[in-house]
Amino acid sequence: MPKIVLIEDQLQLAENTKTILEINGFNCYVANRGQEGLDLIEHINPCLVVCDINLDEIDGYEILRQIRSNPRFVSLPFIFLTARADFVDKRRGMNAGADDFLTKPFNARDLVETIRARLEMSSQKNESVGIEIKKNAIDVFYHVSNHEYLTPLNGILNLSEISLDMVRNNQYKDIEPLLEGIYASGARMLRTTRKLLWYNQLSNMVNPWEKTLKSFNSKLNVPELLNEIIREVTKSSLKVLDINVKSHVSNLYGYQEDLIKIMFTELFQNAVNFADPSRKVFSEDRLENQMFVLIIRNNYFGKYTIKTDDIKPFFQAHNPKDMKGTGLGLYIVKEWVESINGEFEVNGEGQLFDVVIKIPLNV
Structure with missing residues (x-):
């Protein structure tokens, strides 16, 4: 009923x-x-x-x-x-x-008829919205399949074929870069798949990180974690970037290491993808009112304004006509930060882009 x-x-x-x-x-x-x-x-x-x-x-x-x-x-x-x-x-x-x-x-009749009419209209509206969501999902999946799946998949297949030929001919000397390329392509597909699965859960009002809200017996070395993430994202980029890191926090407690690494990687990956290589990328973390604060700032090509409310699924202000990536990275991070009672803010003005997250020191 x-x-x-x-x-x-x-x-x-x-x-x-x-x-x-x-x-x-x-x-x-x-x-x-x-x-x-x-x-x-x-x-x-x-x-x-x-x-x-x-x-x-x-x-x-x-x-x-x-x-x-x-x-x-x-x-x-x-x-x-x-x-x-x-x-x-x-x-x-x-x-x-x-x-x-x-x-x-x-009177009773007016009350019941009004309620039934509104419920019927709501049902029809939800059905229409559902159709539109499915259409958008198909369009997005088409884009993601062509770019975020087929591109790395081709890399995996081609590099694997070359590697197999080298192994068959006992040519092991130069195989390591090929294996690194296979690994990088597989990691890219994994990131895309993970974001799409999380988005699907969020669309259905399910918190993908509910099990991670409990406190873990963990101690994360913040400088080591950030430096590792920066090495990985810059290694997979064709750009040569100068990233200035100021870390004032030694450790974070209670967080699942794999998850927080994924979220921080999304932030740095976003900065690297759209950064002007002639300008520095800045990262700074600090403590503020029992919160861990991470700020990432980069300069990008083009001029436009973007605010926190603009961060929605499949939205990219940087290149809206030719979407690079899934357009889900910042949205996923925003939802995760808010699920742990943190704060998320972006501010893009002119050519300067800031991302600021604040998360509790202890989950």
Whole structure:
């Protein structure tokens, strides 16, 4: 049965409305205060919300604003209850994202028909969104397959063929660079696959790193980790870059080493991919309010502005017409940082690009 959250501070009206909804086949959960209603929505994940405008502490407009700021509830059907539904009320409610209004007193028939209509519209909207998501996914997979899979796969096959011929002819002297090329191509395919799998989980409201949120008995040497990452990303790049590293933090505790290396590598890989090789790349880490702060700054070709809110799946400001990579790297890092109650920020202006992450010193 569809789940409805009803937020109404008049106890008798709330009880009567709950009875009407349950008789008509809905599961109704009641909150008599604004914050209680927000908590209930978060916990219940309802199909629809019916909310009085005039509540104490937090009114209906603020409840709606907070709901719409949560990506989980951007499209959640929301119906206002109000003792007066004049033009000003309706305009303010619609501007905030309300779907409909019911004026008190209302009859049972109007209530049920309005809810059913909104649920039907929501179902149709979700179906349309689902079709569009599938279409976009196909387009992206086509691009990724052609560039991020076929290119390294060709490298693996070609280098493997040459290596096999050399082994058959006992020519081992120059085989090491070929094996390194095979390894680099395989690692690239692994990074692409991992990001696509994580993106799929995030799209389905699943936290890919839930198991890593527990504290690990680990101690990471920050300078060693960063230097290792920089060696790897610069080795696989055709550019000759000057990277200036200032590390003021010795150790991080409680993090899964493989995961944090993946995330930091994404940040440095992004900087290397788009950096102007004639300018330095800067990296600095420090402690700030019990948080580990990592800042990476590079200069890039072209001029454009990019902010944190622009970081979305498959988006690249650097080269939007001819996407280089999957366009998922910074998005994945952003989601991971936020999943551990950290902060993520990017700022691109002119030719200067900054990425700043802040993560807890101990998970």
